[in-house]
Amino acid sequence: MMQSPLVVGVDGSESSLRATDWAADEATRHRLPLRLIYATRWELYEGAALAASLGRSDTRVLGENIIGMAGERAQLRAPDVKVTTDVLPEDTVKALLRESRRATALITGSRGRGEITGLLLGSVSLALAARAHCPVIVVRGDDAALAGSHGRVLLGVGDADVDSAAVRFAFREAKARGCTLSVVRAWRRPSHESADHFLPEGDPARYYEVRAETVLDEALAAAARDNPDVFIQATTAEGSARKALVDLSAAADLLVVGARRREGQFGLQLGRVGHTVLHHAACPVAVVPKSA
Structure with a gap:
C-alpha cells in the first residue's frame, strides 16, 4: 500500500x-x-x-x-x-x-x-x-526547537477537542519522538457571574478550573488509552490560551492546535488561537483540521 x-x-x-x-x-x-x-x-x-x-x-x-x-x-x-x-x-x-x-x-x-x-x-x-x-x-523557531532538543510536544486543547484529529496527531508525534506530551487547557472566570448560575461554595475560580480539568480528561481519554507508552503532562492555565501556548512554546519542539475553520466573507478563516501561534510561537506549529 x-x-x-x-x-x-x-x-x-x-x-x-x-x-x-x-x-x-x-x-x-x-x-x-x-x-x-x-x-x-x-x-x-x-x-x-x-x-x-x-x-x-x-x-x-x-x-x-x-x-x-x-x-x-x-x-x-x-x-x-x-x-x-x-x-x-x-x-x-x-x-x-x-x-x-x-x-x-x-x-x-x-x-x-x-x-x-x-x-x-x-x-x-x-x-x-x-x-x-x-x-x-x-x-519556525530557533535551532534548539528545530533540532527537537526540548523533548516535548505541546498540545493546546479547545472545546471541540474530545478525541479530535489534533489530539491523535499530537500523540503520534510524541510517540514517534519518544518524548513528553504536554497538554494545556486555558480557562477564565467570567468578569460578571450570572445570578442564576450555580456555583459551589468556596473559591469561585476553582469551579472553572475544575471544568477545564474535566475537558482535558475527556479530550485525552481515548488517545491515552490507545497510547499507554506516551508520558502525558496535563495542566490548566488561567488566562488567555493564546498567551499560554506562545509562552510554553519556548520549551517545545512542536506545538499542535486544532483548526475549527469558519466560513466568512473572506473565505475560510483560522481562529484567533491559530493565528496567534502561527505568528508568534517559538517552535514549529502544526495546524490540524478537524477532519484530518
Whole structure:
C-alpha cells in the first residue's frame, strides 16, 4: 500500500530550506516518503525567443535548480527516505492545496523568498494553514526547537477537542519522538457571574478550573488509552490560551492546535488561537483540521 508523503513547499529561501531539513527528519521519524514542490506560473513569462532558444523559461530553470538542490539536501540528511521532486507550472497556493488532498502533512517555512522584511508569517503559509485538507506544519523557531532538543510536544486543547484529529496527531508525534506530551487547557472566570448560575461554595475560580480539568480528561481519554507508552503532562492555565501556548512554546519542539475553520466573507478563516501561534510561537506549529 502506497504511503501518503510529507509534502514540502520549496522556494529557495532560507526559511524553506530549514523546513526541508525539518521535514527530512520528520520523514525519517515516521518512515514516510518526502515530496518537494516548487510551484510557479513560469509559462506566463516565457517569451517566444526564449522558448525557441531554450525550450523553457529562466523561471523554469531557476525552479529546477532550486528543487534539485533541495532534493539533494534532503536525501543527504535522510538517506533512507524516498525523496521526489517536482516543478509545477501554477500558482503556489493552488498547487499545494491540491497536493494536500493526498499528503500526510504539508510543511512550509514561515516566510517566503519575496516576503517583506519583518513580516511575521508569509502569506502562502497562512493561506495553506487556513485551507489545506491535511495537517499543515509551519516550521519556525530557533535551532534548539528545530533540532527537537526540548523533548516535548505541546498540545493546546479547545472545546471541540474530545478525541479530535489534533489530539491523535499530537500523540503520534510524541510517540514517534519518544518524548513528553504536554497538554494545556486555558480557562477564565467570567468578569460578571450570572445570578442564576450555580456555583459551589468556596473559591469561585476553582469551579472553572475544575471544568477545564474535566475537558482535558475527556479530550485525552481515548488517545491515552490507545497510547499507554506516551508520558502525558496535563495542566490548566488561567488566562488567555493564546498567551499560554506562545509562552510554553519556548520549551517545545512542536506545538499542535486544532483548526475549527469558519466560513466568512473572506473565505475560510483560522481562529484567533491559530493565528496567534502561527505568528508568534517559538517552535514549529502544526495546524490540524478537524477532519484530518
